[in-house]
Each structure stands twice: as structure tokens, then as C-alpha cells.
Amino acid sequence: MQYHIDTIPVWDALKLGGECPLCALRRKIELADVERCLGGSVMEPDTRVRVNEKGYCQRHHMLIFMQQNKLGHALMTHTHLQETEKKAQKIFAQAAQGAQAGADAPLTKRLMKKDGSREALKEAADQLDKLTGSCILCESINENMQRYAYTMLYLYGKEASFRKAFEESKGVCLKDAALLLRMAGEALDVKKQADFAATLQKLMEENLSRVEKDLEWFTLKFDYRNADKPWNNSRDALERAVTKLRGWCVGAEPNPKD
Ligand SMILES: [Zn+2]
Ligand SMILES: [Zn+2]
The missing domain is CATH 1.10.287 (Helix Hairpins)
Structure with missing residues (x-):
């Protein structure tokens, strides 16, 4: 399948430095789609037919x-x-x-x-x-996410600076790791697939462990004996743990307000 390569949003999402750049992209598309579906496009016959059919x-x-x-x-x-x-x-x-x-x-x-x-x-x-x-918004979001996953892997394969930034990032959530692994066969040659799988393994190991420790400290902070100890990075550990496990759904918006 031919995907339209859209590198700027992917770079921007990675630069946010969050738990999952693909979750940030998904949320951005979702908010825009929700807004759009109540806007002008709702009257376009094409969209109407699809909404009527799928809901x-x-x-x-x-x-x-x-x-x-x-x-x-x-x-x-x-x-x-x-x-x-x-x-x-x-x-x-x-x-x-x-x-x-x-x-x-x-x-x-x-x-x-x-x-x-x-x-x-x-x-x-x-x-x-x-x-x-069925849901036409889910369909549209999924189509866009395929394209972003492809673009991310394309950049990983072609641009050393992106590869380095990805390797130094917090990785992705488990859900989007699946999206990337599934897409890797299409977007990368076999050597780069091996390279990417090794990078992903390392990133997931480091970052799941980091979030797990943060979450543990979050729970320990409820013990009165730890009340005066610093939070370190644990204040939003629950939200970040949920993101790593299932994709972003709770906590601060993954994208900054424009
Ligand atoms: Zn994600
Ligand atoms: Zn939906």
C-alpha cells in the first residue's frame, strides 16, 4: 500500500518528549475530526452518507x-x-x-x-x-495512524537524526508498539526491521521499568512516613502508566495548546 509521507507532524510529536508520540498524534487527529464532524463537512453529501451508514x-x-x-x-x-x-x-x-x-x-x-x-x-x-x-471517526483515525506509523518507520530507516532522537526518546505505548511492529514489514527492509525490533525491545524494557518504578513511588507516597519525601517524577505516574499500557486516555492532554 502507498502511504502519503507526512514527516513534520511525526517529528513534532517525537519532540514533545511524552510517553508516546503516536498517542499524541492520534489525539490531535481525534480532536480535529470531532470538531470537523459538527462543522461544515456534516452537510457534505459524501460525509452524510457515510455517517448514516456507520454512525x-x-x-x-x-x-x-x-x-x-x-x-x-x-x-x-x-x-x-x-x-x-x-x-x-x-x-x-x-x-x-x-x-x-x-x-x-x-x-x-x-x-x-x-x-x-x-x-x-x-x-x-x-x-x-x-x-x-462501526464508527466513521475510528475508521478515519485508524487510516491516519497507519500513515503516521509508516512515516515514523520511514524516518527511522532514512534519517539518522530521527533514528537517534527515537532511540533517545521514551519510546511508545504497548498499543502503538503493535502498530509499528505490524507496519515495519511494509516500511523497512529486513536488515532495518531487525535493527528496529532491537531498538524497540531496548526502549520498551527501559521505559516500562521507569514508569513502573515511578508508579511504585506514587503508591508509596501515600504512606505517611513518606509524606515529606520528594515526589520525584511520580506525580503523574498513574496517568503515564495507563498511557504506556493502553494508549493515552487520562491526564493532561498530550499536545500543548496552540
Ligand atoms: Zn501510543
Ligand atoms: Zn469511534
């Missing part, structure tokens, strides 16, 4: 709701609901018919649990999961 996940409904534009949010939700209603009705009708056919099946089939009822209900549940599992 938003819980997290993104929450973020859109927090924008305090209830009318905009309601208009999008209304058309998505109309489209979803039709699909859901079809699924529930199939479930009801399948279960009824099972109930009407001959006794021997029912006793052997071969009446097909369970399968029909499970199929309906799977289809509902699919219907409620």
Missing part, C-alpha cells in the same frame, strides 16, 4: 456530545437512526422467523438441538454487533 462508537458520541452542539449532533443521529432502524428491523424479523421455525421443527430435531433456532438467534446477535460496532 459513531460510544467514545466518539461522548466526545461529540461534549461539543455542546446538540442540534448538529441530533441531525446526524436522526438520519443514522432512520437507516439503522430499517437494518435492525430486518435482523429482528430474521431472528423471530428463525426461532419460530425452530419451535415448529419436528420433535426429534428439537430434542437433538438441530432445529436451527440457536443459530438463527446467534446470527442475529452477530449482525447486531456489526451494526453497533
Whole structure:
């Protein structure tokens, strides 16, 4: 796959010096996307069709709701609901018919649990999961993150200064380490893949251990005997530990305010 190389945002994110530059990039895209989806693009037919079809996940409904534009949010939700209603009705009708056919099946089939009822209900549940599992913001963010991961590896492979800065950084979170490892096969030749995997191993070892020690000291600071001792780097250790484990979601915004 061809990715558009976008080096400046990746360099900027690395220079922030946080626990994960890719989390900082993801957050930036997310905030811009949430704002945009209530802005002008909401009226563009293309976007409308996609919103109507896919909708938003819980997290993104929450973020859109927090924008305090209830009318905009309601208009999008209304058309998505109309489209979803039709699909859901079809699924529930199939479930009801399948279960009824099972109930009407001959006794021997029912006793052997071969009446097909369970399968029909499970199929309906799977289809509902699919219907409620799509999000156009998640899709857009993931596409952008593929591109940023590719760019990061591209820079790692081509620019010595970036490689050095990455090696001296705090690394990435576990979630984005997976993103990079998966992308490395596409973005780097086999020698550089080995080089990158070794660098990542070293970075993860050092930085998970650092955050773990900070978090331990954070918990020990609750002991009254440590009350007067310095916090060192532990005041935000919980937030940083969560970031390392699952990607940024709590604590100070990873990007500075413009
Ligand atoms: Zn991350
Ligand atoms: Zn989402």
C-alpha cells in the first residue's frame, strides 16, 4: 500500500518528549475530526452518507456530545437512526422467523438441538454487533495512524537524526508498539526491521521499568512516613502508566495548546 509521507507532524510529536508520540498524534487527529464532524463537512453529501451508514462508537458520541452542539449532533443521529432502524428491523424479523421455525421443527430435531433456532438467534446477535460496532471517526483515525506509523518507520530507516532522537526518546505505548511492529514489514527492509525490533525491545524494557518504578513511588507516597519525601517524577505516574499500557486516555492532554 502507498502511504502519503507526512514527516513534520511525526517529528513534532517525537519532540514533545511524552510517553508516546503516536498517542499524541492520534489525539490531535481525534480532536480535529470531532470538531470537523459538527462543522461544515456534516452537510457534505459524501460525509452524510457515510455517517448514516456507520454512525459513531460510544467514545466518539461522548466526545461529540461534549461539543455542546446538540442540534448538529441530533441531525446526524436522526438520519443514522432512520437507516439503522430499517437494518435492525430486518435482523429482528430474521431472528423471530428463525426461532419460530425452530419451535415448529419436528420433535426429534428439537430434542437433538438441530432445529436451527440457536443459530438463527446467534446470527442475529452477530449482525447486531456489526451494526453497533462501526464508527466513521475510528475508521478515519485508524487510516491516519497507519500513515503516521509508516512515516515514523520511514524516518527511522532514512534519517539518522530521527533514528537517534527515537532511540533517545521514551519510546511508545504497548498499543502503538503493535502498530509499528505490524507496519515495519511494509516500511523497512529486513536488515532495518531487525535493527528496529532491537531498538524497540531496548526502549520498551527501559521505559516500562521507569514508569513502573515511578508508579511504585506514587503508591508509596501515600504512606505517611513518606509524606515529606520528594515526589520525584511520580506525580503523574498513574496517568503515564495507563498511557504506556493502553494508549493515552487520562491526564493532561498530550499536545500543548496552540
Ligand atoms: Zn501510543
Ligand atoms: Zn469511534
